[in-house]
Structures are given as structure tokens and as C-alpha cells.
Amino acid sequence: MTDFTSEALYTVGERETVISAARDFAAEQPDAVSFHRPVNFEWTTVTVSEFLEEAYAVAKGLVANGVQPGDRVCIMSGTRYEWVLVDFAIQACGAISVPIYPSSSTSQCEWIVQDSGAVVAIAEDSEHTQRLETFVKEGEPQEGTAHLRRVFSINNGAIKDLIQEGTDAGIEQDELDKRINDMTSESINSIVYTSGTTGRPKGVALSHYNWLSEVRGLITNPIGEACGPGYETLMFLPLAHVLARAVSYTVFIGGGQQTLWSEVSTLLDAFQRSQPHMILGVPRIFEKVHAGAKAKAAEAGGIKNKIFLASEKVAIEYSKAQDSSEGPSLALRAKHLVFDRLVYSTLRKLLGGRLKYCISGGSALNPELMHFFRGAGVRIFEGYGLTESTAAIAVNFDPDNIIGTVGKPVGGNTVRIAEDGEIELKGSVVFPYYWKNEEATEKDFTEDGFYKTGDLGKLLPTGHLKITGRKKEILVTAGGKNVSPGPMEDILRSAPLISQAMVVGDDQKFVGALISLDEEAFERFKKENGLPANTSVREAAKNPILRSSIQDAVNEANQSVSNAEGIKKFRILSRDFSEEKGEVTPSMKLKRFVVAEHFADDIAWIYSGK
Structure with a gap:
């Protein structure tokens, strides 16, 4: 502990x-x-x-x-x-x-x-x-x-x-x-x-x-x-x-x-x-800003698209180099300066021109996306908290920002990692009780007064907290492999074409994923690839170019886990997850049991092909 x-x-x-x-x-x-x-x-x-x-x-x-x-x-x-x-x-x-x-x-x-x-x-x-x-x-x-x-x-x-x-x-x-x-x-x-x-x-x-x-x-x-x-x-x-x-x-x-x-x-x-x-903001806001800029460049095509793709790569390299002892090389600095004039400054102007701080919470943001924004001159600081901790109990800040973590505890608070990896909290921002629910209050606190979050994580020697998953959402495959779906879902959602993703595989031979498409991105895809405007998602789901794009996102997500934990098969859904249907919360967290029930046939298709 x-x-x-x-x-x-x-x-x-x-x-x-x-x-x-x-x-x-x-x-x-x-x-x-x-x-x-x-x-x-x-x-x-x-x-x-x-x-x-x-x-x-x-x-x-x-x-x-x-x-x-x-x-x-x-x-x-x-x-x-x-x-x-x-x-x-x-x-x-x-x-x-x-x-x-x-x-x-x-x-x-x-x-x-x-x-x-x-x-x-x-x-x-x-x-x-x-x-x-x-x-x-x-x-x-x-x-x-x-x-x-x-x-x-x-x-x-x-x-x-x-x-x-x-x-x-x-x-x-x-x-x-x-x-x-x-x-x-x-x-x-x-x-x-x-x-x-x-x-x-x-x-x-x-x-x-x-x-x-x-x-x-x-x-x-x-x-x-x-x-x-x-x-x-x-x-x-x-x-x-x-x-x-x-x-x-x-x-x-x-x-x-x-x-x-x-x-x-x-x-x-x-x-x-x-x-x-x-x-x-929440991750989806930053994902949409990035996806929109990338789509606009792709729509322009030719040299503009090549410039954006090159600038994206340089921004990520430049940001990562800032975390090294050597810092960005002279050659990288020169490239960064060129792309700052061509691309990054335009992005910053789009966001008002004075943006110095972006705080992201609610769920994890893809580290590669954070590096892109930081390299483009838009700093995003991730934090962590729950309703029960009055919002942030940890947050990153410069010059101590470690991308991929949610920072150190806010003053007056303690973060503890239990022996099973669960994150436990104690301090001035932790709530006293659930309204008219003594049973839940007693259940969610340890004997020494720590609140059990249900999230999994680890503490770095510096005190920075890294979220690794959700205790109640751990999937156990038929082969006994424990899989944390959250990190892979975060990476999938950062792909321009993808709106939502839910990793599945409990008691199954392999891990699969339900994928819903971003409505605006799908409309652009149809236009760019010569598909009729009235083509439905279900009809387009067999399109090899669309499937290849989704597979690229799946491959990226799979790089974050072992082969046994990787997504072997995905299903493109005919509609997005809906708050009105109770499938996501207002803060866009997945209600897994509801999604699994509503899309049972799609999950069955992943494992049976029927």
C-alpha cells in the first residue's frame, strides 16, 4: 500500500x-x-x-x-x-x-x-x-x-x-x-x-x-x-x-x-x-477540435493536408522532447518554428488567441493528443476527481506536468493505493456522506476513513497519480486474462471517425469492441470517398476504406496492451450511444450494462459472426 x-x-x-x-x-x-x-x-x-x-x-x-x-x-x-x-x-x-x-x-x-x-x-x-x-x-x-x-x-x-x-x-x-x-x-x-x-x-x-x-x-x-x-x-x-x-x-x-x-x-x-x-473541457472537446482541424486539412487535400500531417508529427515530437534532459534539437526547433507560423498559430487563433490553460477531466485524454496540443502551444493539464471529492483531488501543473498522469494531490488531501490497486482518497474535499443512504456511505469508506473510488491506479515516486482502469469494469476473458477497457477506449475515441467505443470480452475467448461513428466525420467520409449522401452507417460498415480507418485506430489501441489483451474484432454500430436511452451519462461515461443489453446482437455478432 x-x-x-x-x-x-x-x-x-x-x-x-x-x-x-x-x-x-x-x-x-x-x-x-x-x-x-x-x-x-x-x-x-x-x-x-x-x-x-x-x-x-x-x-x-x-x-x-x-x-x-x-x-x-x-x-x-x-x-x-x-x-x-x-x-x-x-x-x-x-x-x-x-x-x-x-x-x-x-x-x-x-x-x-x-x-x-x-x-x-x-x-x-x-x-x-x-x-x-x-x-x-x-x-x-x-x-x-x-x-x-x-x-x-x-x-x-x-x-x-x-x-x-x-x-x-x-x-x-x-x-x-x-x-x-x-x-x-x-x-x-x-x-x-x-x-x-x-x-x-x-x-x-x-x-x-x-x-x-x-x-x-x-x-x-x-x-x-x-x-x-x-x-x-x-x-x-x-x-x-x-x-x-x-x-x-x-x-x-x-x-x-x-x-x-x-x-x-x-x-x-x-x-x-x-x-x-x-x-x-472533457476529452471529447479536445478530440473534436483536433479531428476538425485534421478533417479540414484533408478536405483541402494536396499540400495543405501534407503540411498538417507533418506539423502534427513535429508537434508531438517537440512536446516529447521537452520532457527529455536534452530538450528539442536545433533541427526540431527549426521545423517547429515553421509549422508554428503555418499551422499552430492558426489553431491558437481559432481558440481565441489567448488560451494559456486547458483543464481536462471526466475521463482520460490520449497522451499523444496531449503532446500534439502542447507542441502546438496549447497546454492541457489533466486532473482527477469524482463527485465524492468535490471535483479535482489531483491535477497537473507546470513545470511539474507529467503527461499520462493526473498530477499530484491538491493541498490538504491524500491519495492511497490499496493492495488490490484501488485508488482511495482522504482529505478536506472528500464528502461526508450520501444523502439518506447510510448503507452506501458505510460500504464506500474504509475503517480508517478513506473513500474507495472504484478506480485503479498507481503512484509514481514523484507523487503523480496514474489511472490504470476501473475496478468494476475489469473484463476477464475465458482464458483468465484481466483486461482494463478504459485506456484502449480512450485511444479509440481520439480517432476522427470514432465517436464512442466499448471494449467487450467478459468470459469470451478474445477481446472485441463496439464502435460508433462520429456523425460529422462520417458525412465527410462519404463525401470524400464518393458514397451517396443517403448511405447509412450499416451500409458503409462493409466499406474497406472505412474499415481500414477503424482498424488503424484499433491497432493504435492494441499497442498499449499485450497481445492477449488486444482487440481482435470490432463491430461498427448503426447508431451512436445515447444519453436519452441511458447508455451514457451526461458527462459521457459509458453505462456498460445498458450498452451491453441494447447492443446484445452486435456483441453476439463479434463472437459468432451471426
């Missing part, structure tokens, strides 16, 4: 909360710009004092609607300014926020509303509002219980209505101040329901102490520079996800500025407008 601890370079007082920390920051720097937001088709700035004043006004409306300290309030919305505003308003009431992904199904919403006992909900649009209004109950709840009483819609004037209702009810600031002052750092700030790759989602109770420890742990980490004054962050991941909210809190309390945007289809426009210094 090995472990590594990083010293806490911060403290969290017994009476401190996220909302009190924001209040203290506003008292020190009331005119500091915290947000950029759209108003009447124009973009405007919001100072920290303006933000808190508006949050207090919304909070008074919640109080007028009977929200008491400790009550739960749901937020179901995409990433936008109002999400953060409502979140802080809930805190100002002494209440507990319960985020719901805007993509959640009706049954998922029902479980979260009922299990949390939410009394009020704020939704984004009419669709979300109607979905949540299904669970509204009239009348007073029975003693000792709670039920959903009202749903507000952001797009239908929720903020304005709440502010007016608070004014009409005569709710004073003294009421909010008392509620804020009555909370302690151990008070629960939010109940965040896990994505639920298996079974029903569990409500992770996260305290103000957890959140402030995460915020201050990141601020006192070298990477915290990106969250400070003078730095702009473009936030587009769902704020219902613990990672996005943790970074948003850190930027706000750290004195940085942020733009919140949820329209992925117009993300490049958002990059051009906000020109961020930092973004937070």
Missing part, C-alpha cells in the same frame, strides 16, 4: 461558507468584474458587488416562497449566468442546491426531486418546467416530509418574478444575514447526484467546507494562477457537473472573470468573443 499527501496551504474557518467568502471578497473589491453576460443582445460586465446584490434580491424571493434553512432547491438549466445567480441565492437562504442535468429524463428528475425532498425548483425553459411541474403537489406536506411546491422558469421571467415577490413580501437583508451567519463550514451546500453508471444515482452531500477546500486548494496550487485577477475563463461544461461548478467558484472567489455559455454549436464564436485564458 502506497500513499502521497500534499500539505494544505490554506485554512477554512469554522464559520466560513462559500457565500460568506463571496461576501468577504465583495467587501474587499466591490468593483472587481466577475462575469460577462448577455443583456438585450449585447454583452455587459457584472461586478462582484452587483452580482451579490442581485443574488440577495433573488434569495428574498425564495424566502417569500417559504424556503427555509436546510431546504432543498433544484436547479435544472444549461450553463448560463442565471445558474450561478440562483445557486448563490439558494446559499443566501441557508438552503441546499440540488443540480439536475438539463438532459435528464423524467424518471431521473422524479428520483432526484423525491429523494432530495426539494421544495422549489428553478428550470431553464418551458420543456424543463413542464417536466418538473409533474411532481408539484398541492397543500401542506405531512409532518417530517417535504414536497415540491413550485417551479420557476428562467426563460419565463423567474429572476424578475422572484425579485418582485421578495420585495412585495417585505423580506429584509437582515433575514438573509442571519441565515448566512447561522451556517457553519460543515453545513451542506449542495446535494449532487452521481451520474449513475450502475443503479440509481446517489446524492452526494457536499459541505461548504468541501467546496472552500477545493477552491482554496486550487487557488494555492500553481494552476490557480488561471483563476486569478486578469484571467478570463470560458465555462461551457454543464454546471450541474461538480467539476464545472468547482472551477466557477474558484474563478469567482479567486478574482478572475468568467463567461458562461452552453451552446456547443456556437462554441467557436464564443472563443472568438471572449478570448479566454482558460477553458475547462
